[in-house]
Amino acid sequence: MKRKLIDLIEPFKIKVIEPVRLVSEERRKQAIKEAGYNTFLLLSEDVFIDLLTDSGTSAMSDNQWAGMMLGDEAYAGSKNFYHLEKAIQDVLGYKYVTPTHQGRGAEHLMSQALISEGQIVPRNMYFTTSKLHVNIAGGVMPDVIIDEAHDPENEFEFKGNVDLLKLQKVIDENGPEKIAYVNVEMNVNMAGGQPVSMANLRAVKKLCDQYKIKVIFDATRSSENAYFIKTREKEYADVPIIDILNEMMSYSDGCIYSSKKDCLVNIGGFLATHDKEIFEKTRSMVVVYEGLHTYGGMAGRDMEAVARGLRESTQVSYLKYRTNQVKLLGDLLIEGGVPIVRPPGGHAIFLNALKFLPHLTREQWPAQTLSAAIYEASGVRSMERGAISKGRDKDGNNIFPNLELVRLTIPRRVYTNTHIEYAAECIIDLYKRRHEIPGLKMVFEPEYLRFFQATFEQLPL
Known part of the structure; x- marks a missing residue:
């Protein structure tokens, strides 16, 4: 070749x-x-x-290292948090941001805030820590990924897609009130790093809106997923990555994000949302488990590196x-x-x-x-x-x-x-x-x- x-x-x-x-x-x-x-x-x-x-093994750029020298290590109101918040608003389009020490912290907050005992969190395909946090909160996580994902030799380009019929079946069999939220992972790890199409994200949100079910993304590798959308969905060939990301996230109510992947840093994470109720719940919890809501377990210098890395990844x-x-x-x-x-x-x-x-x-x-x-x-x-x-x-x-x-x-x-x-x-x-x-x-x-x-x-x- x-x-x-x-x-x-x-x-x-x-x-x-x-x-x-x-x-x-x-x-x-x-x-x-x-x-x-x-x-x-x-x-x-x-x-x-x-x-x-x-995860956390990337090489940072000179721009990120320079930003780390500008770390504001104030316990409250660090300027680096506001740089991070602005980067997330610009690149991903979410209004509200709760920082955490890494993605696992965001998974914990989201699970504890939204899941009640016995509820269900359908997901395209499980990830180990995500599923455990759902289980600890009293929920279960069935896979609703398309069948092609289970065939290693199938060449379908969006093997991370949610199977809408499988999702509909879970809703029909359990009732929408039993669904805590639908969880969609970008570049599905356990399926081989396979992306989700924009068309599928749009369809999942439309279906969930019919039943007033929230959609929460695991957006950890969303920049890489956005690139696959740009190169594999013809209508996005000339669309900037930031615009693709903004549209992707518009089909959700919020996301969890491990900054240790696409943000090109060694530590950090966050939870972001369009929903003020989710934000208020998680912001009140972050001070118990992570740190004040303007650092969430990260140093100011780390938040600056995340903010700059998120932009670089586009x-x-x-x-x-x-x-x-x-x-x-x-x-x-x-x-x-x-x-x-x-x-x-x-x-x-x-x-x-x-x-x-x-x-x-x-x-x-x-x-x-x-x-x-x-x-x-x-x-x-x-x-x-x-x-x-x-x-x-x-x-x-x-x-x-x-x-x-x-x-x-x-x-x-x-x-x-x-x-x-x-x-x-x-x-x-x-x-x-x-x-x-x-x-x-x-x-x-x-x-x-x-x-x-x-x-x-x-x-x-």
Whole structure:
């Protein structure tokens, strides 16, 4: 596959570097064993290329670093909060803003403010922390994503779309009063970073308005989603990203947002809304759980970096480079015969562990096994997104979803295309000897979000 260099060239210069080293194969084998074959438990110093997550791992710009020197660290009324508020109003179009220390804080506030015991929060596809916050508040989160999302090889361009018939069924079976809100995630993580179309967002809002049901977005990767709308929905080809974002958010009552992704920062988050009632509820709660409503757990300097990063993330040159670097990794793996989720998504490439390791049973945790094997073979850290992440049902049984994936998440503005090529080369080589990879058994399981801390032992091949 021929690639144009102009589509892959970085739209920036590198001013500061952080040295990395590839530790020996012997050390990698020892390190992953010490970590219980869980890549979350590896030491960062033992990792060569870190594709664990795009959350808080971006490289900030000179403009953002300059802004951090202007941090107003007043406890109340920091000027940086008002810069952040204005950026959110301009870029996303929401009137009211409640800052939080990161997206998880916003999830907590929104869940506690809007969910009553026994209520339902339909979502295109669950995310781990989002679902847990709904459960803790007494709610349940059924998936209402289109069927194409469950097929890794389906090339539909908007696999994050809500299935309106599935959503209608949930409303009909439970009654609108049982629906706390409908939750729509941008660039759906667990489906492979797949975007939602503008047409679908518009249709979801129209349906929910009929029943007076609120729509809340997980807008964490909304800039990347907006770029896919610009490049895949013809009527938006000439529309600026900010205008696309404003229209997207107009089809919601509010959003939760982890600034650690699209805002290109290492920490921060917020909850934003058009609805004054939601704002008043969450603003009163933020002082209990996060901090005063003009900092919400962030330092002034961090709020300034978020404000500037949110604006930077709307630059077409950056978004083109960002999505094309992800696509580069996907294309290289496809050329090497490696099974991935198609089409390549917005923030990561997802390996189909069931096809990569067909000799393993589901109880031998193929995705967890593959993630550990990739590290041992290359020093590249990835993460499991399958049955370990899905967890157990109410009866305590493991849930085995259709998608058993390994996520290779690309930090923003951090790695060069040579790093990407190295990662692809190592994974392709591992695929050629995939039948030599033994499975795992779980030996420790924490109560919540087990993928973070569970440990494993290697089984005999």
